[in-house]
Amino acid sequence: MSWLITGGAGFIGAHVVRALVEDGTEVxxxxxxxxxxxGRLPAGVPLVTGSTLDRALLDRVLAEHRIEGVLHIAAKKQVAESVAEPLRYYHENVEGLRVVLEASAAAGIRRFLFSSSAAVYGMPDVLTVTESTPCAPMxxxxxxxxVGEWLVRAAGxxxxxxxxALRYFNVAGAAGPELAxxxxxxxxxxxxERLSAGLPPLVFGADYPTPDGTCVRDYIHVSDVATAHVAAVHRLRDRPDRTELVLNIGSGEGVSVREMLDAIGRVTGLDATGEVVARRPGDPARVVASAELIAEELGWSARYGLDDMVASAWAGWQLRHPAD
Incomplete structure (x- = not known):
């Protein structure tokens, strides 16, 4: 029996695929x-090229590969692009998910894992975001x-x-340079990108109500994101009839833009002093996850720190930009 992973050749998806394969799960x-x-996929992992909107293709894959569970990662994910092209985003992300759920239900699938996002929270006015914090996406x-979370819950x-449903916070790093x-x-x-061009990094606003005036975010290593999926697969495999969860994936620690620039300077040896420019509209001052519920439900917690994230991401950047 195998798990179907939609979007498994993408940045996050490939890390999840590798982690599941290493855990002994067929995908x-x-x-x-x-x-x-x-090229991101481990040797021997079957790849079906096609769209989540293709119901006939989904029916065939679910039947031919004896799928026991579905992990839906495929989605368009650029915030600014979604503002410019909302119809495309609703079609790809919502209708694509609906078709996958419909095919899964018809095939008798009893385990479904959905990749969500901290973007569901919008601009929460709290120090730490819990899963019960009201959602007001921006x-x-x-x-x-x-909407995807609602669909998954209703179909389930x-x-x-x-x-x-796993709500990712700010994903960074790489398990290897080739996966960056x-x-x-x-x-x-x-x-x-700015440093490689000999330019100072841009800091969008330094007058926020935070300790150093810059925005604070919760950064999570992509390898930690991958192991959270492995833990969720185990939970669904063991208790599919008693599982309906929405969980944050975060470190539980806030890092300001200036703190991130300091870390980048330490790792790269470059001058990462930022140039302060105007705020971007809609940027919340602070968004930091509570990771208590996922620890309680799945026994998961983040392992990697800030310098690990930056160093692994930098190795990947240098691999892709050897002349910079």
């Missing part, structure tokens, strides 16, 4: 390769993830599926 990957890379991307109740995030949409690769 099959479905990916449209719009951002995924087959972008179509965040909305699609919240209607069709007897055990379900888990190729994009430059998050803080760490954005800073690397």
């Amino acid at each position: 099959v990957v479905l990916d449209d390769l719009s951002t995924g890379d087959p 972008s179509p991307y965040g909305e699609t993830k919240l 109740r209607a069709h007897g599926m055990g379900t888990v 995030d190729p994009g430059a949409f998050n803080l760490v690769p954005m800073v690397f």
Whole structure:
């Protein structure tokens, strides 16, 4: 019996695939390769190239590979892009998930794991975000993830599926240079891009109500994100009929933009002093996870620290940009 992982050739998905394979779980990957890379997958892992919107393809994969559980990671995930193209994001993220759930229910799947996001919370006015903190997403991307959680819960109740939704906070790092995030949409690769061009990193606002005036976030190593999925798979495998969970994946510790720049300077040996520019609209001052519930329910906690994240991400950046 295997698990189907949608989006398994992407940055996070490939880490999850590797962790599950190392744990002894057989997996099959479905990916449209719009951002995924087959080279990230371990040898021997079957890859089906196609869309989560293709019901006939899903039916065939679920039947041919004797799937026992589905881990749905595939999604569009750029906040700014979602603001410009909300219809595309709802189609890909919500309708794609609906089709996967429909196919899963028809195939009698009883275990479903959904990749959600801290974007569901929006701008929470709390020191630590718990799973009961009210959700008020500030972008179509965040909305699609919240709607996705509702869909997963409703389908699970209607069709007897055990379900888990994992809300990622700020994912960084890599298990190996070849698995590093190729994009430059998050803080760490954005800073690397500026430093590689001989430019100072940009700090969007330094007048927030935080200890050093810059935004505070909860950064989590992608390898820790992967082991959280392994723990969730074990829970669903052991108790599918008694599992309906929504859990944060975070370190529980806040890191400011200036603290992140200091860490990048330590690791790279470069001057990472930032240039302060105007705030970006909608940036909350502080978003830090409570990781208590996931520890209680899955026995999981983060293992890697800030310098581990930066060093592994930097190794990946240098591999992809050898001339910088």
